[in-house]
Amino acid sequence: NTLKYQLYQNKSKKMFLPNLKLQKTLEENIRLIIKSNFEQVNYLILLEEINNFIKLNNLDGLVLGCTEIPIFFDKINLNKNITTFNSVEILVDHLINFLNVKI
DSSP, X not given: OTTTTTTTOXXXXXXXXXXXXXXXXXXXXXXXXXXXXXXXXOHHHHHHHHHHHHHHHTOSEEEEOSTTHHHHHTTSOOOTTSXXXXXXXXXXXXXXXXXXXXX
């Protein structure tokens, strides 16, 4: 849905979307997380495909746009020189700030 509804596409900034192979891998592992099949998540394949995506596109950062991605993302020992933006943490931070202002 993140890709389908273009939640993070911004016309003013260059965005690189995962290729179909990586999209399929992410989708399969997201479905495993949703079903609580954590032991079946293929961390090695995720690591390899995400690192290839980063190298191919010479990326500085990644948006972890789906709520399930951060669950397995911390377990894949990704190159630590890349900035990640966890959409769940960003949402929570903004919600807390919003509530603090309203109180």
